[in-house]
Amino acid sequence: MPLDSLSATFAALADPTRRAILARLSEGEANVTELARPFSMSQPAISKHLKVLERAGLISRSRARQARPCLLEAAPLREAADWVAFYRTYWERSFDQLAAHLDELQQKEKSHAPKD
Amino acid sequence: MPLDSLSATFAALADPTRRAILARLSEGEANVTELARPFSMSQPAISKHLKVLERAGLISRSRARQARPCLLEAAPLREAADWVAFYRTYWERSFDQLAAHLDELQQKEKSHAPKD
Numbered sequence: 117m118p119l120d121s122l123s124a125t126f127a128a129l130a131d132p133t134r135r136a137i138l139a140r141l142s143e144g145e146a147n148v149t150e151l152a153r154p155f156s157m158s159q160p161a162i163s164k165h166l167k168v169l170e171r172a173g174l175i176s177r178s179r180a181r182q183a184r185p186c187l188l189e190a191a192p193l194r195e196a197a198d199w200v201a202f203y204r205t206y207w208e209r210s211f212d213q214l215a216a217h218l219d220e221l222q223q224k225e226k227s228h229a230p231k232d
Numbered sequence: 233m234p235l236d237s238l239s240a241t242f243a244a245l246a247d248p249t250r251r252a253i254l255a256r257l258s259e260g261e262a263n264v265t266e267l268a269r270p271f272s273m274s275q276p277a278i279s280k281h282l283k284v285l286e287r288a289g290l291i292s293r294s295r296a297r298q299a300r301p302c303l304l305e306a307a308p309l310r311e312a313a314d315w316v317a318f319y320r321t322y323w324e325r326s327f328d329q330l331a332a333h334l335d336e337l338q339q340k341e342k343s344h345a346p347k348d
Contacts, residue, residue, distance in 0.1 A: 120248055123245075123248060124246075126243070126246035127242070130239045131239060132239060190322030190323035191323050196316050197319075197320070200313045202258075203304075203306045206306030207307050207309055209306075210307050
């Protein structure tokens with residue numbers, strides 16, 4: 117069963133090497149040799165990651181030049197950002213609850229502290 | 233090798249059923265029976281998805297009650313949102329380029345149109 121596009125995007129992002137490749141490409145196009153350099157990984161291993169990114173539409177590869185440089189294609193990230201943004205109120209709420217809880221603990225600490 | 237937390241979050245989101253479960257839990261807590269109802273899936277299949285969500289810290293399960301209702305824990309989504317937000321300028325740029333290209337096509341169309 118082929119992945120829906122949002123699932124393919126999230127699956128592609130679920131790997132630190134693939135996220136590092138996207139970060140590198142945000143600075144400009146690069147070919148496989150250049151992309152493999154900062155990682156202790158073989159070119160075939162990097163090529164495998166590039167295929168996952170390409171299938172998810174997160175990168176494109178030029179066919180014009182022999183080195184086939186990779187380009188960042190950020191458009192699918194928009195859908196991912198929209199999906200996650202829906203939950204903003206929920207993570208803000210849990211942050212507020214944590215802050216309130218810490219506040220409560222501090223108040224208790226104060227009331228238990230010895231008075232001068 | 234255990235997944236880093238951001239990879240675990242993205243991997244958990246890379247499935248439409250798991251995303252639907254989170255959407256359901258955003259409306260309030262629910263137990264496995266309630267969560268399985270809208271899907272044509274067995275409870276063990278749903279339980280498997282819940283384990284992935286729980287390991288990623290996206291849900292918690294009450295141990296107090298026998299039905300062990302699930303609760304949304306949106307906090308890990310914040311890290312995901314921050315990661316994706318970095319690329320906003322890039323997807324906006326590709327949108328601008330598309331808009332400019334369409335504009336150019338329309339201009340060409342006009343200049344080729346027969347004059348009255």
